[in-house]
Amino acid sequence: MKKIIFLGALTLCSSMAMAADATKKPVSKWTCEDFLALDESFQPKAIYFAEGLNKKDKPVDAVMDVAGVEKIVPLVIQECQQAPKATFWSKIKSSWAKVKASL
DSSP: OHHHHHHHHHHHHHHHHHHHHHHOOOGGGOBHHHHHTSOTTTHHHHHHHHHTBOTTSOBOOSOOOHHHHHHHHHHHHHHHHHOTTSBHHHHHHHHHHHHHHHO
């Protein structure tokens, strides 16, 4: 009986680990679909995180433009809803361009 419980737990753990590995993807490789699949409360945090990284997933700067990122959050969400197959990274960059152009 103990062997069956142990094997069941081992199978469960290994399948959970394999599922977690399948969903790991660097932010620079996300599509808008990946972004929109996040819980709405985490979407702004994902934008903050992505904005702080370059395409090689390395930190860009120690200072974050909080006010600027807050302005692009609704723009990125709207653009991703319109084009779910587009890259998340490109939508962040195009949203920044729109915010900078309006200044």
